[in-house]
Amino acid sequence: MICAATSLSRVDLLVRPETPVDAAAAARLQSYAQRRIAREPVSRILGSRGFWTFDLHVSRNVLDPRGDTECLVETCVSLLANRSGAPLRVLDVGVGSGAILAGVLTEFPQASGVGLDLSREAADCARENFERLGLSNRTLVLEQDWREPLRERFDVVLSNPPYIESDVIETLDPEVTGHDPRLALDGGADGLDAYRSIASLAPSWLKSGGLLLVEIGCSQSESVTALLDAGGFEGIETRQDSGGRDRVIQARMRS
Ligand SMILES: C[S@@+](CC[C@H](N)C(=O)[O-])C[C@H]1O[C@@H](n2cnc3c(N)ncnc32)[C@H](O)[C@@H]1O
Structure with missing residues (x-):
């Protein structure tokens, strides 16, 4: 500051x-x-947050991207290392500021992607960040609910969905409750609403054999694994973040 x-x-x-x-x-x-x-986060005061290898503009109406989410980008980069030359279509579900999609696209110059978000402010913020990072020609941002059908199937689907239990939100730090949008936090009564949607919808978003990566809360591995298993995914594994907490689940669409 x-x-x-x-x-x-x-x-x-x-x-x-x-x-x-x-x-x-x-x-x-x-x-x-x-x-x-008064407990306003530094990123809100400065309007900017360092993520992966770049700075993101953070508007008032998007989730402040967290360092933990870099674990999802890192997992994606390591799993796709052998695809470095091939074209790749990536979908970011709940794109927010654009952090995840920007992280992956900056690592794979031949990749392009779609980010979607229900929030108009989030969609605008993601567009602005893609423009600043020179990614506009490889991205399309859609302002829509993830339950609306998509016309395309993707090689990779990434998501950091809202996953906090509704009742828990008010108990979080004022930096979160006072500044992160509720739409970005609220995962319903048990925190799993978004994963139920993703488990049932992701098969229609992915190409056969496609990769799904979702961020999870550190106690959600078992429940989200069960949902993805019931949704017909295979190779389901949990990855830990740099603090050793469960953070990302990877899964593959059956070929
Ligand atoms: C936890 S935030 C993640 C933002 C960003 N991907 C990140 O990691 O920093 C979840 C995002 O999902 C969006 N969202 C919530 N419900 C949605 C829905 N039904 N359809 C599309 N997007 C939704 C929110 O607006 C929010 O931007």
């Missing part, structure tokens, strides 16, 4: 910490600090 308020670089701060700042910069920093004391 100091760098953003003063235009000093991190190196300036380290090597010349005594550099005086003008009154306007000091006032800006004071206002940032007051907002942070």
Whole structure:
């Protein structure tokens, strides 16, 4: 926040910490600090969040992309390493700021994809981020419910759906309850509503043998595995994030 308020670089701060700042910069920093004391996340104050290898614009109406979600991008990159030359069509269900799709497309120059989101603000934010990252010509953002049919089948489907139990939301930190949109958090009474939809709909989104990767809450591995198993997926495995918590489930459409 100091760098953003003063235009000093991190190196300036380290090597010349005594550099005086003008009154306007000091006032800006004071206002940032007051907002942070009121539990507004830094990414909301600055309108930007570092994710994967880039910075994303974060508007007021999208989920603040989390570091944990990089586990999904990482899993996708490792599973598709042998596809580096082949064209790849990717679907991001609940695209939000565009974090996941942007992460994967920046790693696979021959890949292109569709991001969809029910929220118009999220769709606008994803479009803006794809434009900033030079990905507009490889992306299409649809403002629609994931229950609406899609005209195409994809090689890969990725999703970080809302997965918090409705009753738990109000108990989370003020940074979350006061700033992340409820539509991005609320997974219904048991947190699994979105996975039920995905388990039943993903077979119509994927090509045969296609890859499904979903982010999960750290206690949801067993329930989501059961839903995907009942949905006819195979090779279902859970991956852990860098903190050792269950974070991503991978599965394949039967060939
Ligand atoms: C947890 S956020 C994930 C955002 C982004 N993919 C990320 O990882 O940062 C879930 C997203 O799903 C969207 N969403 C919720 N219900 C939806 C529905 N029925 N159809 C389409 N999108 C939906 C929300 O608007 C939100 O942007």
